[in-house]
Amino acid sequence: MKSAVKSSKVNRAWLNDHVNDTYVKLAQKDGYRARAAYKLKEIDETLNLIKPGHLVVDLGSAPGAWSQYARRKLSPKSATGGGAAAGALNGRIVALDILPMEPVEGVDFIQGDIREDAVLAQLTELLHGQLADVVVSDMAPNLSGIASMDAAHIEHLVELALEFTQAHLKPQGALVAKVFHGASYDALSKRFREQFATVKRIKPKASRDRSAETFLVGVGLKG
Numbered sequence: 001m002k003s004a005v006k007s008s009k010v011n012r013a014w015l016n017d018h019v020n021d022t023y024v025k026l027a028q029k030d031g032y033r034a035r036a037a038y039k040l041k042e043i044d045e046t047l048n049l050i051k052p053g054h055l056v057v058d059l060g061s062a063p064g065a066w067s068q069y070a071r072r073k074l075s076p077k078s079a080t081g082g083g084a085a086a087g088a089l090n091g092r093i094v095a096l097d098i099l100p101m102e103p104v105e106g107v108d109f110i111q112g113d114i115r116e117d118a119v120l121a122q123l124t125e126l127l128h129g130q131l132a133d134v135v136v137s138d139m140a141p142n143l144s145g146i147a148s149m150d151a152a153h154i155e156h157l158v159e160l161a162l163e164f165t166q167a168h169l170k171p172q173g174a175l176v177a178k179v180f181h182g183a184s185y186d187a188l189s190k191r192f193r194e195q196f197a198t199v200k201r202i203k204p205k206a207s208r209d210r211s212a213e214t215f216l217v218g219v220g221l222k223g
Contacts, residue, residue: 023206027065033102037065038206040136040176043215044073046202049134049174052076052090057123057132057168058107059114059161060139060178061095067104070136074106094126114139114160124168131170137161137177140213151183158188158216162195166221174219180212192218 023035030037044050050073058067074091089106096110096119103109108126112119139161141153158177165175175196179188192199196218203214 032065032068033063034065035206036138037069039204039215040066040069042204042206043176043202043217044069047174047200047217047219049176049217049219050074051133054091054133055127055130056091056093057127057135057164058093058095059135059137059164060097060157061109062097062099062101064095064101064104064107066136066138067093067095067101067107067109070134071104071106092130094123096123114164115156120164123164127168131173132165132168133170133173135161135165135169135173135175137175140178140180147183151180154180154182155184155188158184159191162191165218166195169221171221172219173221174217176215176217178213179216181214182212189216192216195222196220197222 021035023038027033027035027037050056050070052074054074056070056074058070061067070093071089074089074093075087076090093107095101095107096112096114098111098113100111101109110119110122110126112122114120114123137158139157141150141157143150158179161175161177165173169175179185189199197220198218200217201214202217207213
């Protein structure tokens, strides 16, 4: 009974924080499907990554807020305001998630698990032999609460993103990947430094203070 009461209090507290969250309100106002859009927006505006004409690959794309943001950046003449950008699309966006995602205009979406060879082959085929300018990865496992297991799962997903960029990113392209401070962070940071000429760590303002998430950005493949 105590556990149920505690859980109820936690849920109410989360709901209260969510309803009053500045970025939740902004997302509703701007037409984005999730507050996460502002994480990518801050990273992109800081480093000037996504430009018209680019091929952007969005890994872990559901519910679609990052694809919406990229869609706006590839439609510079579309009306300002509104996450669901319209207008001529100058570039391409290819998105992938294990979960379903409502269509985003102009975005090619695959529902599948990147850990499966057949899905990875489908993703590769959709690139039509073109190398990506920017790969963004918001992939994250369902956390079990067992630190060592969670760290291993997180590390594996980021490693998959790194492997994908090694094969399908332009030499001067960029990878943005969500990571978590913890047992896997140092190893992943080292992998980024081995693979990219420039590595930045950014914790966007839209990331909740209590969250362990941060983002590693690698620009320019080595070798």
